[in-house]
Amino acid sequence: MPFHLITLILACFTLVGLAQVEQMENVNFQTFSYTNSKELRLENHERILDISFLHGLASGDPTTDSIILWTRVTPKDSNFTGIVQVYLKISSSPYFDDDCRTFAVFTNYMIDYTVKVDIDGLKPENYYYYQFFAPNGETTRVGRTKTLPKNDYDGEVKFAVYSCSNYAGGYFTAYSMPVIKNSVDYIVHLGDYIYEHANGDYTNGTGINRMHMPDREMWTLDDYRERYFHYHLDKDLQLSHSMYPWILVWDDHEIADNSWLRGSVNSNGWKFLNRREAGMRAYLEWLPIRPQENPFKIWRELKFGKQVDLLMLDTRHYSRDVTDIYSNTNYIASIADREERTMMGFDQEYWLYSTLNKSQSKWKIIGSQTVINHVDFTPIDKWMEHPFKERDYDSFDGYTANRRRLLSTVKNNNITGAVIISGDFHIAWVHELFLDTNSYDPVTGNGSLMVEFATSAISSPSTFPRELNIEQCYEISNKLVDGNKGILWNEGWFRGYFEMNITTDEINVSYFGVNVTNPEHEEKSLANFTVDKDVPHVRRNFEGQPSFGYLDSRVIN
Structure with missing residues (x-):
C-alpha cells in the first residue's frame, strides 16, 4: 500500500x-x-x-x-x-x-x-x-x-432506466454512458440484474472472456453469492454504482426463469422455495436496497418532491399467480382472462391503486418488471419461437384482469400524469394503453389512458432471432407495430437503455443503443418521445424521429 x-x-x-x-x-x-x-x-x-x-x-x-x-x-x-x-x-x-x-x-x-x-x-x-x-x-x-428533493420541489428529475443485464451476453457499456455524459441523477433498474444460467445455456461469453461463474445453474446460496461476486467485478457496473443512487426491483432471473409464487420453469415445491430464499437473500446482501419489515417485500414508493411519485412494483415474486413455464402455455392461455388472476397480489394491487388515487404529484411513474400493454405476436409469428407465437403469457397478457383493474382505476378516478416504465422483453418499444379498442385513435392518441416506455436489455439477447441483421429486425418491427393498435414504436436489434428527463410540463424520453460485442464506450441515439402534462399519450410531433426502429406511420404528421 x-x-x-x-x-x-x-x-x-x-x-x-x-x-x-x-x-x-x-x-x-x-x-x-x-x-x-x-x-x-x-x-x-x-x-x-x-x-x-x-x-x-x-x-x-x-x-x-x-x-x-x-x-x-x-x-x-x-x-x-x-x-x-x-x-x-x-x-x-x-x-x-x-x-x-x-x-x-x-x-x-x-x-x-x-x-x-x-x-x-x-x-x-x-x-x-x-x-x-x-x-x-x-x-x-x-x-x-x-438524496431526494424536499417535499415542495418542482424542478427537474432525471433517471436512466435499465433492465436485463446478462454478463455472458455482452459488455455492460450502457451502465457507463450516463456517467460519461453526466446526464442523470438516479438509476432505476427493473430487474434481471443477474442471470441464473450456466455459461452456454442461454448466453455464451467464452468468445469475449465473460463466462458466467460459477459455470453451472444457480441453486444454492453459495451459487447466487458467487454469481454476484462475479458480476460486481465489472468495471462499467462499478462505475455506475459509484456515481448514482440506484433504485432496484428484482424480476425472475435473480432466482429462476419465469418464476411465480410457488415455482419456475424447472423447479417447484420446496425445491423452488429454498432456491428462491437463497436468491433473494443474496440479492439483498449484495445490492443497496433498503429492507422492509418483511425483507422479501420490495414494492415501495419514492417521492421526488411535488414532481414525481415513483412506484416500484413486484410483479414477480410477491404474490404472482401461476405463469407460463413453457410446458403449460395452452393452459395459461385458457385462464389468462380470469378475473381472479393477479400479477402482484391483491394487497399490492390495492396499495398501487390507492397510492395513484391519492397522489398529489404531477407525475406518477409506475416501475413494472414486465410489459403491461397487450401485444399480439401473430403478425410476426413466423419469426417468433414458442412461447411467443401469440402472446407473452408471462407478462400482463397472462393476467388481463390485473391490467384492466389498473386502467379502470386511472380512467374512473381521472388520474393524470401516470406513466409506466417496464423491461423484461429485450426489445425497446413505446405503447399507449387503452380499455376500449374502438375508442382509441392512433392518429391523435385520443382514447389513450397512459403511456408505457419499455426498455431493451443491457446485454441480454434480443427476443427477435439472434442471427438477424438490423434491416431484418426493422422488418419485424414494422409488422409488429402495424399489426398492433397502441404500439407506437419498436426497435429490436440494439441493446441499450433510456433516459427520462421530467419537468413540470413534460417528460422527455431518449432511447440509446450500444454494441455489446466490444468494450468501446459508444452509443447511438435511437429515438426521442415526449409526453405533455395532463395529456395521456405521446406528443404527435416527432421532428424527424426516430433514427432507428419503426414508428407507426399513422402517428406521423
Missing part, C-alpha cells in the same frame, strides 16, 4: 478523533442473522488486516434525509471466517473537508462480508461523497450519491 495513502487514512483518524467515530449497524446483520452488529467486539474475535475492496461501492434507495451505502470486503485468506471492521466517511465535499462524518461497521462470513449501512441526518437534494477504508490502508474509490 502506498505510504501516502496510509498517511491519508491515519490523518483522517487524527482529524476526527476516535471518539467521533460512530459505531454503525450493518443492515445485513439485522436482516438475516438477527445479530446486532453493534454488540460485536473485535477483541473477542480474530483480527484481520489483509483485506481488499474488489467490488467497489454503491448507494441506493435515497430519501430526503437518508441513503443506503454498500460495499463488500474480500479477505485475502479464503479460509478466514472471523469478524472484519471497516470504516466509512461521508461528506458533502469530495475532499471530505466539510461536515465529514466517520463510521465503523462490522461484517463477517454470515453475510458474505457485505457491508450495508443506512446513513441518516442528510440534507434534501444534496450530493454526498463517501468512501470505505480498512485499517490496512485499502480503500474504495470515492463514491457520489444524492
Whole structure:
C-alpha cells in the first residue's frame, strides 16, 4: 500500500478523533442473522488486516434525509471466517473537508462480508461523497450519491432506466454512458440484474472472456453469492454504482426463469422455495436496497418532491399467480382472462391503486418488471419461437384482469400524469394503453389512458432471432407495430437503455443503443418521445424521429 495513502487514512483518524467515530449497524446483520452488529467486539474475535475492496461501492434507495451505502470486503485468506471492521466517511465535499462524518461497521462470513449501512441526518437534494477504508490502508474509490428533493420541489428529475443485464451476453457499456455524459441523477433498474444460467445455456461469453461463474445453474446460496461476486467485478457496473443512487426491483432471473409464487420453469415445491430464499437473500446482501419489515417485500414508493411519485412494483415474486413455464402455455392461455388472476397480489394491487388515487404529484411513474400493454405476436409469428407465437403469457397478457383493474382505476378516478416504465422483453418499444379498442385513435392518441416506455436489455439477447441483421429486425418491427393498435414504436436489434428527463410540463424520453460485442464506450441515439402534462399519450410531433426502429406511420404528421 502506498505510504501516502496510509498517511491519508491515519490523518483522517487524527482529524476526527476516535471518539467521533460512530459505531454503525450493518443492515445485513439485522436482516438475516438477527445479530446486532453493534454488540460485536473485535477483541473477542480474530483480527484481520489483509483485506481488499474488489467490488467497489454503491448507494441506493435515497430519501430526503437518508441513503443506503454498500460495499463488500474480500479477505485475502479464503479460509478466514472471523469478524472484519471497516470504516466509512461521508461528506458533502469530495475532499471530505466539510461536515465529514466517520463510521465503523462490522461484517463477517454470515453475510458474505457485505457491508450495508443506512446513513441518516442528510440534507434534501444534496450530493454526498463517501468512501470505505480498512485499517490496512485499502480503500474504495470515492463514491457520489444524492438524496431526494424536499417535499415542495418542482424542478427537474432525471433517471436512466435499465433492465436485463446478462454478463455472458455482452459488455455492460450502457451502465457507463450516463456517467460519461453526466446526464442523470438516479438509476432505476427493473430487474434481471443477474442471470441464473450456466455459461452456454442461454448466453455464451467464452468468445469475449465473460463466462458466467460459477459455470453451472444457480441453486444454492453459495451459487447466487458467487454469481454476484462475479458480476460486481465489472468495471462499467462499478462505475455506475459509484456515481448514482440506484433504485432496484428484482424480476425472475435473480432466482429462476419465469418464476411465480410457488415455482419456475424447472423447479417447484420446496425445491423452488429454498432456491428462491437463497436468491433473494443474496440479492439483498449484495445490492443497496433498503429492507422492509418483511425483507422479501420490495414494492415501495419514492417521492421526488411535488414532481414525481415513483412506484416500484413486484410483479414477480410477491404474490404472482401461476405463469407460463413453457410446458403449460395452452393452459395459461385458457385462464389468462380470469378475473381472479393477479400479477402482484391483491394487497399490492390495492396499495398501487390507492397510492395513484391519492397522489398529489404531477407525475406518477409506475416501475413494472414486465410489459403491461397487450401485444399480439401473430403478425410476426413466423419469426417468433414458442412461447411467443401469440402472446407473452408471462407478462400482463397472462393476467388481463390485473391490467384492466389498473386502467379502470386511472380512467374512473381521472388520474393524470401516470406513466409506466417496464423491461423484461429485450426489445425497446413505446405503447399507449387503452380499455376500449374502438375508442382509441392512433392518429391523435385520443382514447389513450397512459403511456408505457419499455426498455431493451443491457446485454441480454434480443427476443427477435439472434442471427438477424438490423434491416431484418426493422422488418419485424414494422409488422409488429402495424399489426398492433397502441404500439407506437419498436426497435429490436440494439441493446441499450433510456433516459427520462421530467419537468413540470413534460417528460422527455431518449432511447440509446450500444454494441455489446466490444468494450468501446459508444452509443447511438435511437429515438426521442415526449409526453405533455395532463395529456395521456405521446406528443404527435416527432421532428424527424426516430433514427432507428419503426414508428407507426399513422402517428406521423
